[in-house]
Amino acid sequence: MHIFHIHYRNTQGTLMRIINAASRRALDLPYVKAEANANGHQATLLLEVTPKQIGQLRRDWYAIVDVTEVQVSIAEFETGLGVPHPPISAGDESVRSATA
Template sequence: MHAFHVHYRNTQGTLMRILNAISRRGVEMPYVQAEPHGYNHRVSLLLELNTKQIGQLFRDWHAIVDVVEVRAGAPTEDMMELAESWDAARHPPASAGAGGSARAAMA
């Protein structure tokens, strides 16, 4: 897992363009936190990427006009803790099944 901190000016659509660069690649975002940081804003992300994807994202983020700075670093304990809870939450319980509702829909 890689942690990224993208500093940007909070203009209309900037955060969506930052997040859209990730979602276009089909990468899961188990941790996203956007907050004011001085005169600008910062979004912190935790992503599982290979080196090629890291290069692509850095290039895409730097191409966004209102992005001021992009940093990569080690994930914090809080990030990892929340990412682990994300992994547990995205899988339905083993007893949940769609078999009965699928048969009812076909009737």
């Protein structure tokens, strides 16, 4: 899994063009986060891709006028990024017995 950080200027349709570059390739998007940062906006995507797809995605994203930077890193699942967490009470037997 790879984490992509795409920095962009927030103009109409930019975020959709960023996401469409991945969805056109039928890639699963298990984690997507868009947020404002100091110099504009940032989209963070978690994708399972090959080295060839990384190059294609970077090329497509840099072709978008409002994209200013693309960073790629390998996901470390110890950080918990993109990994779903069960509800706090999922493993708590005392909560289950109290509600029964």
